[in-house]
Amino acid sequence: MADARMNSPTMNAAERPTKPSAQPNALANHLAAAREEERERIARDLHDILGGHLVAIKIETALLAARLEAEPLRRRARAIQKLLDDALATVSRLTRELRPGILKDFGLGAAIECQAEDFAQRTGIACRIVCADHDIQLPQHAAVALFRIFQEALTNVCKHAQASQVAVRLTQEGDEVLLEVSDNGRGLTAADIDKPRAFGLRGMRERLDELGGRLELHPCHPSGTRLRVAIPLAAAEGSGAERCKGAQPQ
Numbered sequence: 001m002a003d004a005r006m007n008s009p010t011m012n013a014a015e016r017p018t019k020p021s022a023q024p025n026a027l028a029n030h031l032a033a034a035r036e037e038e039r040e041r042i043a044r045d046l047h048d049i050l051g052g053h054l055v056a057i058k059i060e061t062a063l064l065a066a067r068l069e070a071e072p073l074r075r076r077a078r079a080i081q082k083l084l085d086d087a088l089a090t091v092s093r094l095t096r097e098l099r100p101g102i103l104k105d106f107g108l109g110a111a112i113e114c115q116a117e118d119f120a121q122r123t124g125i126a127c128r129i130v131c132a133d134h135d136i137q138l139p140q141h142a143a144v145a146l147f148r149i150f151q152e153a154l155t156n157v158c159k160h161a162q163a164s165q166v167a168v169r170l171t172q173e174g175d176e177v178l179l180e181v182s183d184n185g186r187g188l189t190a191a192d193i194d195k196p197r198a199f200g201l202r203g204m205r206e207r208l209d210e211l212g213g214r215l216e217l218h219p220c221h222p223s224g225t226r227l228r229v230a231i232p233l234a235a236a237e238g239s240g241a242e243r244c245k246g247a248q249p250q
């Protein structure tokens with residue numbers, strides 16, 4: 001384990017700073033940009049091709065349903081229309097997640113709020129935004145990285161925490177941007193953090209290494225987990241990336 005504190009018997013969560021001196025490197029930034037480009041292409045295909053087909057099937061089904069006379073058949077047609085509506089809603093949500101246009105147009109604070117609303121609606125877990133600073137000035141690649149970390153944090157809450165509530169805080173403090181995601185679930189252990197086949201937390205650390213940031217995991221009281229991410233503005237600046245209000249996934 002990288003941090004001796006993780007072995008403390010009193011700890012049921014862990015803090016594991018990433019390398020503070022890590023310099024953002026050009027290759028890592030290039031790979032992150034390529035990943036975002038790929039997501040954007042998939043989002044476009046999902047929306048334009050799959051979404052288009054689903055709408056066409058919906059129209060055909062409605063035309064067919066209008067000609068049906070027997071009630072059992074009409075009921076079947078209504079069931080198909082309901083499934084199509086669900087599929088269209090899923091395409092729309094996936095498109096938003098893959099290509100958070102709101103991040104580009106309205107900035108990180110708005111994108112975080114929108115994602116939290118989607119999450120609450122989809123999972124039934126109340127997601128409260130304690131604070132989402134809309135004036136945060138991060139370079140685009142750092143904002144995209146933070147947004148992806150937020151998505152994985154919410155996914156983890158949904159998959160593992162058995163929580164009923166999540167609180168989110170996005171602030172700029174001094175020369176750092178801080179994101180906190182706190183849940184009231186079962187909490188996590190040092191063993192959870194070191195699972196060999198788990199990639200979510202590892203991916204967060206890798207993204208943060210590239211930005212010279214850090215990830216901390218703390219227990220919440222009386223129960224739950226607080227995930228805390230810090231990105232130094234200065235370190236992110238060092239990458240030479242263009243500073244902008246939000247982010248522009250390529």
Ligand SMILES: Nc1ncnc2c1ncn2[C@@H]1O[C@H](COP(=O)(O)OP(=O)(O)OP(=O)(O)O)[C@@H](O)[C@H]1O
Nearest residue numbers: 156157160161187188192193198199200201202225
């Ligand atoms: N909010 C949370 N509450 C409780 N346990 C958590 C929470 N977040 C993560 N964990 C635990 O930490 C482990 C590691 O999380 P991580 O995101 O790295 O992997 P994963 O979610 O299991 O798999 P993957 O992200 O690769 O699909 C999880 O398997 C889970 O046991």
Ligand SMILES: [Mg+2]
Nearest residue numbers: 155156200201
């Ligand atoms: Mg995960």
